[in-house]
Amino acid sequence: MPVPAIPAFPDNTPTHPLLVIDYELLKNGDTMEIGRLWDAATKLGFWYLKNHGADELVAGMFDLGAETIALPLEERMKFEQGDDGQSFGYKAAGVNAVDASGEPDTVEFLNVAKDDALAWPKQARRAYPRTANARMESTVGPFVRKSLEINNCLLEIFNEKLGLPLGSLMERHKMEEFSGSETRITRNAPTMNTTKQVIGSHTDFGSLSFLHNRLGGLQVLVPGSDSWQYVKPIPGHAICNVGDALAIFSGGILRSNLHRVLPPPGSQAGLERWSLVYFTRPGNSVVLRALVEDSPLIAEAVAKTPEKNYETGATALEWFTRRIKYQRINNRKGPETWMASRGTERVEA
Numbered sequence: 001m002p003v004p005a006i007p008a009f010p011d012n013t014p015t016h017p018l019l020v021i022d023y024e025l026l027k028n029g030d031t032m033e034i035g036r037l038w039d040a041a042t043k044l045g046f047w048y049l050k051n052h053g054a055d056e057l058v059a060g061m062f063d064l065g066a067e068t069i070a071l072p073l074e075e076r077m078k079f080e081q082g083d084d085g086q087s088f089g090y091k092a093a094g095v096n097a098v099d100a101s102g103e104p105d106t107v108e109f110l111n112v113a114k115d116d117a118l119a120w121p122k123q124a125r126r127a128y129p130r131t132a133n134a135r136m137e138s139t140v141g142p143f144v145r146k147s148l149e150i151n152n153c154l155l156e157i158f159n160e161k162l163g164l165p166l167g168s169l170m171e172r173h174k175m176e177e178f179s180g181s182e183t184r185i186t187r188n189a190p191t192m193n194t195t196k197q198v199i200g201s202h203t204d205f206g207s208l209s210f211l212h213n214r215l216g217g218l219q220v221l222v223p224g225s226d227s228w229q230y231v232k233p234i235p236g237h238a239i240c241n242v243g244d245a246l247a248i249f250s251g252g253i254l255r256s257n258l259h260r261v262l263p264p265p266g267s268q269a270g271l272e273r274w275s276l277v278y279f280t281r282p283g284n285s286v287v288l289r290a291l292v293e294d295s296p297l298i299a300e301a302v303a304k305t306p307e308k309n310y311e312t313g314a315t316a317l318e319w320f321t322r323r324i325k326y327q328r329i330n331n332r333k334g335p336e337t338w339m340a341s342r343g344t345e346r347v348e349a
């Protein structure tokens with residue numbers, strides 16, 4: 001499907017600069033580029049990634065989004081996530097809170113488990129709408145494999161920079177173990193209100209996110225301030241970020257930064273907004289704690305910040321289930337439910 005021309009991100013809207021990291025250079029072990037990635041991952045926790053080679057697959061995934069949204073709502077609802085903290089499947093608009101007051105979100109999305117994409121045509125975790133089944137082999141599987149290749153390369157780099165024994169991070173992201181790893185296609189309906197949050201402020205739940213945006217709307221909380229700034233989408237550049245699990249494993253050396261989504265700004269206002277992510281998350285049984293015994297660097301970071309508690313006492317599955325479950329408005333009792341859905345911003349506070 002040809003991509004229609006989209007109005008440029010407005011010139012007069014302030015944006016937060018992210019470092020542009022070249023995946024080809026990382027793959028070739030370029031020390032300077034690895035140093036720049038380290039800088040980005042430890043200071044802001046977000047960076048652009050160019051030369052990742054996933055663009056065609058990304059376009060196919062956006063087509064899958066449009067095909068799925070064209071199904072009758074009733075059919076999509078057969079695959080709804082439900083209220084128990086299960087992520088895979090369809091999420092209808094308005095079922096999650098965006099803040100402590102319980103204001104509803106406006107995005108709908110389809111999440112496909114990495115375990116299902118790789119097991120296809122067998123079912124590993126759950127069933128999906130027929131549009132996803134029709135593209136599982138041609139589009140979803142290849143996109144998931146490509147995203148895994150990229151995120152695994154980043155994990156190996158962080159493993160080395162953190163001074164961990166070879167394979168320590170990969171061991172926590174075993175291909176064979178079921179995990180919360182998934183790809184998500186998100187849609188926000190057109191709206192002229194450019195200030196209402198469509199996805200509330202959050203840190204990502206897992207290890208690494210590989211995000212693709214065509215329209216603006218994503219904002220990061222600028223570290224050390226209470227200022228939110230837009231991240232400008234750049235064609236062919238993914239937006240990558242560190243999530244809670246890596247922040248915890250690294251004792252806070254890697255940064256899981258708060259972010260949120262508003263409707264597209266300025267000249268992009270009123271357009272339907274799509275985004276696509278692949279989330280790498282640890283294996284379900286992996287306990288989320290700082291790897292202090294395995295790296296003097298991590299031990300030192302933890303020792304220097306006694307006010308932070310990186311012993312979550314939770315497995316990746318428990319962490320992930322809790323966060324999803326308490327976002328759901330059906331589970332809401334009061335502002336404490338929003339607090340119960342929070343991630344490392346509690347650890348870091």
Ligand SMILES: O=C(O)CCC(=O)C(=O)O
Binds near residue numbers: 211217218274275
């Ligand atoms: O849509 C976006 O730009 C970001 C989405 C996001 O932060 C998420 O799904 O976790």
Ligand SMILES: [Fe+2]
Binds near residue numbers: 202203204259
């Ligand atoms: Fe996110």
